[in-house]
Amino acid sequence: MASFVLIDYENVQPKNIGRLNGGRYKVKVFTGAKQKVTVDMANALQALGPDVQYVQIAGEGKNAVDFHIAYYIGKLAAETPKATFHVISADTGFDPLVKHLASQEISCQRWKSIADIPPTDPSKSASSKDRRELVVDYLKKLKNNKPGTEKRLRNTINARFENQLTDEDLDALVLGLMKLGIIKVAGGKVQYLLPA
Numbered sequence: 001m002a003s004f005v006l007i008d009y010e011n012v013q014p015k016n017i018g019r020l021n022g023g024r025y026k027v028k029v030f031t032g033a034k035q036k037v038t039v040d041m042a043n044a045l046q047a048l049g050p051d052v053q054y055v056q057i058a059g060e061g062k063n064a065v066d067f068h069i070a071y072y073i074g075k076l077a078a079e080t081p082k083a084t085f086h087v088i089s090a091d092t093g094f095d096p097l098v099k100h101l102a103s104q105e106i107s108c109q110r111w112k113s114i115a116d117i118p119p120t121d122p123s124k125s126a127s128s129k130d131r132r133e134l135v136v137d138y139l140k141k142l143k144n145n146k147p148g149t150e151k152r153l154r155n156t157i158n159a160r161f162e163n164q165l166t167d168e169d170l171d172a173l174v175l176g177l178m179k180l181g182i183i184k185v186a187g188g189k190v191q192y193l194l195p196a
Contacts, residue, residue, distance in 0.1 A: 002080045008089035010065045017044035027052040084162045107159040
């Protein structure tokens with residue numbers, strides 16, 4: 001399954017590009033029309049070889065980079081339907097798009113840092129408890145954008161693990177969250193009782 005990392009370089013200049021090595025990700029770095037990429041960043045990206053592409057915006061305008069990222073997500077989602085998308089940006093303006101994509105069953109998350117991207121093979125995670133802790137931490141980060149239905153919660157959790165969880169894994173995670181008093185599910189709706 002393809003995983004794409006789309007970096008809003010105008011907003012975030014990540015330091016940990018090496019984490020994307022190994023052919024697991026296709027990386028697109030979006031820069032403003034007059035923006036320069038540092039030599040350190042260029043060297044780190046070159047190590048990714050053919051898995052990286054620069055997308056320099058031709059003109060200037062408010063949110064021009066953001067619109068280009070949204071376009072590429074749509075284009076790539078049409079070409080690669082089961083792909084997972086990771087937008088690296090501190091810009092919360094992407095959150096409504098991420099929420100809409102989830103409603104269309106397109107796996108997309110926004111992260112402030114490359115380090116926040118979950119491991120690509122959740123089956124190697126030590127236990128259900130570890131997964132549950134990752135999910136709780138992730139739900140806390142979503143603040144007011146938490147999924148409102150059990151179906152969307154399951155899709156969100158699965159997206160967090162790059163759509164590699166089985167139905168049994170998802171059942172166990174949701175049940176575990178309920179047993180811990182983190183969530184309540186009634187009539188398909190989810191109520192969150194997360195500690196601060």
